[in-house]
Amino acid sequence: MKSSNELRTLLRSIDHKSYPAYKSLAGAYQFGSFMLSIDHVQGDPFASPSSLHVEISHKDAGFPASYYARDCSRIALQDFLTRKLSSLFEDFNFKAKGSGKSGLMSITRCGQEVLERSACQITNTKIIGRFHIGFPAFGRTINAGELEKILFDFLPRCVESCFFFRRLDAKKVENTVFLAEDQAAIREILHQKDLVAFVANGAILPRKSGVSDLPLKDSIPFTSPAAMEQAFTLPHKGEITGMAIPKGITLIVGGGYHGKSTLLEALQMGVYNHIAGDGREFVITDDTAVKLRAEDGRSIRNVNISLFINDLPNKKDTTSFSTPDASGSTSQAAGVMEGVEANTRLFLIDEDTSATNFMVRDDFMQQVISRKKEPITPFLERARDLYEKAGVSTILVAGSSGAFFYIADKILQMDCYRPVDITDHVKSLCKDHTAPRIQAPDFMIPDFIRSLPPANRNGRDGRRGYGGRTGRGGSGDNRHEHMKVKTFGRDSFSLDKETIDMRYVEQLADSEQTNALAHLLRYGLEQVIDGKRTVRQAVQILYDILDKQGWEPFCSSYVPCGLAKPRKQEIFSCINRFRG
Known part of the structure; x- marks a missing residue:
């Protein structure tokens, strides 16, 4: 490893040279208490900025080992440090001058959810921070003086103020870790008490707008109905009370604009932890929950849908x-x-975004169109068996059909954003009405032995195989190790010329998760999906590699900033939407 003085000498030697000379800076340099690595140098000042990372040993960083001993606290600390460095970079962003992206200093801009990201990684021995810097230039001529200012002044000040415990507000760090441990405790309680979700009293569920995930000011705090209220004792916060939703079928009803979908949306994002001040810190949902909706036009491959x-x-x-x-x-x-197939324990469904003929068929329609002429068995007739025989609960927002009352274990009415338990009242009313058919025969969950064929690029992008190139797999065959990845925000990404549409996978919280899915799918097509392994096996292999080896296997020569770990359920969703 070279010293920082060698970097300074090399930098000054290329001043005023053509921009590609910056590539000679790639490598690792020791800066006293931290190591700086220049991983990738941009091709010109108008291209995507250069990728760098710093490494700080735990001995130098000085964080208490208990703060990263558990996954929940480690991820929360990583998130805290990412947000801190982002805030520090804002003070120096574009302070170094030049053309194009000269002087840019950026790292992940985190949302309200706490996600495991490549931007900050805490290993057994060190802390790694990854970020981007726009190397300065006048036109396409190197401006070494401005880059020297960034690397030897701005960046060290940011690193010292972010990654060294002695320089941080110890109470803020502690509160971040303690909140994560309390959230993890609630998730454990859900399993112990046969619950699928918990919404704390005082939670703020409405969001500021359709384009802002911040809490809505002056909104009505959540209050649990007495019949569903439970109190838990958390390791740091102490006692907390709120609405505990049991396993089974829970129906959410109410008039328009009273908060039905707002509650469901909070529950669907409750699979993730949220930062302090979000209002949903203690809205906790079974972390395998899947939001279901109709998705006209999507691709389906080799799925057993005979149950419906x-x-x-x-x-x-x-x-x-x-x-x-x-x-x-x-x-x-x-x-x-x-x-x-993805091992969910909870479905979240909003009638507004569902296919009506899939959800329910009323008695009059069944008289007009006989059952023999209707190939669809509605969800209404399978929901009880899904819970009782397959262990999959459902939380359903309904507003147009009373048939769902007959299958519900709990019924909540949202009244001006306040939930009211009306289960007993509705069940008594059901006795005065003719019950619809609520159970269909021949319920059976398939074995999920489906596999997907290995993808082939021939005829899809005009190239023959890989033109003789071999990738990290080293085989040079007609598989996807060289597929070009491009991400289009949260909603989609492309591999070569095929676009994978993730718009309706509503529990993706961040575009960095979409970017990570693109890298996972590319690796899966290259190394895992071979036509023999089942989809379940392929996803498990990908998830195990990510869990045990981190981001490195899925990246090329370096791990970039800009990846966030998706859930296993989203990996399934990604593979299922690849047309092949």
Whole structure:
């Protein structure tokens, strides 16, 4: 490893040279109490900025070992440090002058959720911080003086103020770790007490706007109905009370604009921990929960949807169903089966975004169109068996059909953003009405032995195989080790010329998760999906590699800033939406 003085000498030697001379700076340099690595140098000042990282040993950083001993506290501390460095960079961003992205200093801009990101990584021996810097230039001529200012003044000041415990507000760091440990304690309590979700009294559920995830000011704090209120004792906060939703089928009803969907949206993001001040810090949902919706036009490959769709007029086999253009009902049927395949324990459904003919068929319609002529078995008739025989609970927002009252274990009415338990009242009313059919015969969960064929680029991008190049797999065959990755925000990404649409995977919290899914899918196509392994096996392999080896196997020569760990359920969703 070279010294910082060698970097300074090298930097001054290339001053006023053509911009590509910056590439000679790549490498690692010791800066006293931290190491700086220049991983990738941009091609010109108008290109994506250069990638760098710093490493600080735990001995030098000085954080208490208990703060990163558990995954929950380690991830929270990483998130805290990422936010801190982002804040520090704002004071120096573009203070160094030049053309294009000269002087840019940036790192991940975190949202309200606490995610495990490549921007900050705490290992057994050190802390790693990854970020971007725009190397300064006048036109395309190197401005070494401005980069020297960044690397030897701005950056060391930011690193010293962020990654060294003695320089931080110890109470803020402690509160961050303690909140994460309290959130983890609630997740453990959910399992122990057969619950699927918890919403603390005083939680702020409404968001500021459709484009802002910040809490809405002056909104009505959440208050649990007395019948569903439980108190838990947390390791740091002490006693907390709120609404505990049990396993089974919970129905959320109420008039328009009274908060039904707001509650469901809070629950669907409760699979992640949230930062202090978000209002949803103690809205905790089973971390395997999957939000279901209709998704017209999506691709389905080899999915057994026979639990819901059978006897199609064209005689097409629904035990291994494929289509490049699914209808709303077919896509939602596939979503249920893919969710069970992904080992979810809870479905979250909003009637507003569901296919009506998939959810329910009223008695009059069944008289007009006989059951023999209708290939769809509605969700209403499978929900009880999904819970009682497959262990999958459901929280459903409904507003148009009273049929769901007959299958619900708990019924909540949202009244001006306040939940009221109306279970007993509704069940008494049900006695005065004719019950609809709520259970269909022949319930059986398939074995989930489906596999996907290895993808082939021939005929898709005009190239023959890989033109003789071999990637990290070293084989040079017709697989996807050289697929070009491009991410389009949170909603989609492309591999070569194919776009994978993730718009309706509503529990993706951040575009960095989408970017990570692109890298995971590329690796999966290259190394894992071979036509023999089942989808379950392929996802488990990918998740185990990410869990045990980190980001390195999925990246090329260096790990960039800009990746966030998705849940296993989103990895399934990503693979299921790849058309191949």
